[in-house]
Amino acid sequence: MATVELRFSAQPEHVRTARLVAAAVARRAGVDEAVLDEVRLAVGEACSRAVGLHRSNGVTTPIRVVLTEEEKSFSIEVGDEVPGAGAAGAGGVPGARAGDPAEAADEADPDGEDEMGLAVIRGLVDDVEVLAGEDGGTIRMNWPTTPAEADADIMS
Template identity: 75%
Template sequence: MATVELRFSALPEHVRTARLVAAAVARRAGVDEAVLDEVRLAVGEACSRAVGLHESHDISAPVRVLLIEDEKKFSIEVGDGVSGAAGAPGSGEAESVSESDAEGEDEMGLAVISGLVDDVEVTAGEDGGMIRMSWPTTTAAVLP
């Protein structure tokens, strides 16, 4: 199992780089060429969400992206530094108008990711939130 770790400052201009790196590693891992656009879009949405959470919660820690090659699947984990329920969708905290707008964008981003990726999991914990997405590799389709 090979893993590539990418960390970047929570700035929107770095999201494009994360998308390009994710697509290159996915191609090398054996993800079907027809799915690479979905990988790029999903990673872009997940990274944009993490950047937005970092900006809205004034977090200076970098956004973390893990690209994991396994025998039968390729996984991407995008982690933010927002601890606890603050990063969880629909957390029941009091909100200002701008926070509710940000939550609406967050929900839209999660809906887009769910539409692009069959295997997706969103979690939030003390160390921050994470979106884990995975796709089968072409070697998985060939193996019995």
């Protein structure tokens, strides 16, 4: 199992770098070429969401992206450090904080961008999980990989 960890400050311009790194590591891990655009888009959405949460909540810690290559799968976790943010927080309202979920959601995400971002990710990734907790939220995304031996068999 190989793991790459990327941390970056909550600046929108760093999202592009995260997308490029994710696509390169996914390609090396054996994710199908036809799926790499989906990987890029999903990582971009997840990172943009984390950047937005950090900036709107005054969190100065870095965004965390963990890319893991396993035997038959490739996973990416994008983590923020905004307590209670995410689909599982505040009654299932994305981006909502403690208190009245509807009011908190309006304050945290008045344009519904957080909810839209999660919908885009769920549309791009078949295996996705959104978690929220006291220490922040995590979006876990998984894709199947093609083992290197199978690629060699196809080529011969």
